[in-house]
Amino acid sequence: MQYWLFKSEPDTFSIDDLAKRPAQTESWDGVRNYQARNFMRDEIKLGDKVFFYHSSCKAPAIVGLAEVVKESHPDLTQFDEKSKYYDPKATKDNPRWFLVDVKFVEKFANQLTLKMMKADARYSEMPLVKKGSRLSIMPIPNKIAKLILEDIKD
DNA sequence: GCCAACGTTGGC
DNA sequence: GCCAACGTTGGC
Numbered sequence: 014m015q016y017w018l019f020k021s022e023p024d025t026f027s028i029d030d031l032a033k034r035p036a037q038t039e040s041w042d043g044v045r046n047y048q049a050r051n052f053m054r055d056e057i058k059l060g061d062k063v064f065f066y067h068s069s070c071k072a073p074a075i076v077g078l079a080e081v082v083k084e085s086h087p088d089l090t091q092f093d094e095k096s097k098y099y100d101p102k103a104t105k106d107n108p109r110w111f112l113v114d115v116k117f118v119e120k121f122a123n124q125l126t127l128k129m130m131k132a133d134a135r136y137s138e139m140p141l142v143k144k145g146s147r148l149s150i151m152p153i154p155n156k157i158a159k160l161i162l163e164d165i166k167d
Numbered sequence: 168g169c170c171a172a173c174g175t176t177g178g179c
Numbered sequence: 180g181c182c183a184a185c186g187t188t189g190g191c
Contacts (some may be wrong), residue, residue, distance in 0.1 A: 020189090046174075046187095069189050126188080145172050147188050 015061045017052070018075070018141060018160035019115070020068040020149040028065045028077040028120050036039040037117035041150075042088045043098045044112065049134060049150040054085045054151075063115050064161065066141070074124035075161060083114035121165045135160055 021027065031039055044050055063079040081146060087108035092100035103109040130136040139152045153161075 022189090048174095073190070147173060149188085 015056070015058065016064065016153040016155065017057060017061060018064040018066050018153050019150050019157045021080070022069045023067045024070070027067065028117070031079065031115070032117045032120065034117075038082055038114055040083075040088070040114050041112045043091045044149060045095045045098065045100075045110065046149060049148055050109075050111055052150050052152070053113050056114050057084065057150075057166070059084050062118070062158070064158075069101055072124065072126050072128070074126040075121070075165070076116070076124050077120040078118040080114040081113050082086050085111045085113060089113045105111075123165055125161060127166050129164075 026039070031037060038106065041053070044053065059081055061081040064075050065077040065079055067073060087105075088098070088110040091100040091103040091108060091110045092105060093099055097108075102107055127141065130139055131135050131142050136142055136144040136157065138154055139148050139157050140148070140153070
């Protein structure tokens with residue numbers, strides 16, 4: 014079982030929005046970055062855990078946990094001409110963009126802010142604090158995942 | 168709103 | 180296949 018981190022702008026889709034979805038589940042659509050797509054298409058497996066991260070907001074932070082409930086399938090927004098994620102080069106026979114479905118597990122009582130992680134040497138191996146890390150989906154080393162879970166419970 | 172750091176596109 | 184121009188991300 015692998016841990017991941019998914020970024021989302023809380024104004025667009027927050028951890029609370031996920032908790033309110035039918036079955037508390039959402040297809041992680043709209044990812045249009047090849048590296049992130051490859052993770053969803055090839056590597057993210059059923060039962061993997063996902064740290065939910067709020068980005069582009071006042072206090073960027075890890076705010077909760079989700080779980081993968083469906084593995085790779087095509088992102089339908091790529092075929093929808095009205096969607097802002099429409100991709101004219103994608104066809105149903107040859108989809109370009111894939112996603113996974115995630116289900117709400119919990120919202121943490123405390124937030125683990127980017128600031129806290131940046132100030133803490135134990136998080137040096139956290140991809141999020143590394144320079145120029147703009148990926149919206151990233152694998153989290155097991156050691157770091159344990160750290161996060163310990164720190165968040167305090 | 169600024170801007171650094173990427174990623175993508177397209178002409179050559 | 181190079182690389183300049185452009186677009187996007189996301190912290191600050």
